[in-house]
Amino acid sequence: MPTMTNNPLPLRDAHREYTRRRILDAAIDLLKQCEFDDFQVGEVAARAGIAERTVYRYFATRAELIDAVWAHIGGEITSPCLDTPQALAADPLTAFPEFDAREPLIRAIIDTRQGKALRLAVYTQRAEMIRRAVRIAHPDLAEPDFTGLCAVVDLLHSSVGWSVMKDYWKIDGTVAGRAASKALAELLHIEAPL
Incomplete structure (x- = not known):
């Protein structure tokens, strides 16, 4: 057998x-x-x-x-490779509308102790990708300005940024994604993704 x-x-x-x-x-x-x-x-x-x-x-x-x-x-959770200015600026165009589609889960990830622990568990990798993308765009930017810019880029590219735009400015994920994408392109000195 x-x-x-x-x-x-x-x-x-x-x-x-x-x-x-x-x-x-x-x-x-x-x-x-x-x-x-x-x-x-x-x-x-x-x-x-x-x-x-x-x-x-x-x-x-x-x-x-x-x-x-x-x-x-x-x-x-799989983080897309966002270690270039172009990839980082383009990502909110698709990510933010997805946040709308999965809003209760995204809010639970933002608002709960377990969600915060989950975000922190993958944060080192995310921070490294953002630092690489910002360094490409600003090769000569010194500290502490470099880390400050990385923090602003991170905020614009995050579910927390999406929630602020949705809750306080009353815009949906598509509009918020375009706004974040354009702002990121400006900060990273690249042409805004379409």
Whole structure:
């Protein structure tokens, strides 16, 4: 009888991993559509098509589930390569409208302790990319002005910048993305992306 080498997990473990993933996907889907404070385990279970007690078999508390969601999101976050002035200035054109489409999740990432921890976990890589792009545009800019400019570029290019434009200026992600893109192009001395 041939052995199965394509399935590294025994069936029981594969089913457990499938159920865990299904719970996390349902939780992320819920976070995309509701405010963080309205996040309920029962709703996650309903979206996953399982009993609420099954969720609690995998995650003993709501807080444990939320922590697992953030870890799961963190594992899936891929930062586009933004280490050139052109890439950095062009990114808000697509990122900001996506923030609109995923607003509850983006706000949870901005406003919660877990979201802040998630952002900080990937921040070193983001800061290095921004520094490279700004250094290309301003090769002779000395400190502390260089770091100050990097901080302004970071703010314009962030979900926090998007939320300020949306909340205080009442503009949507498309308009906010164009505004951020044009401002970044000015700061980076390049032609504004279309």
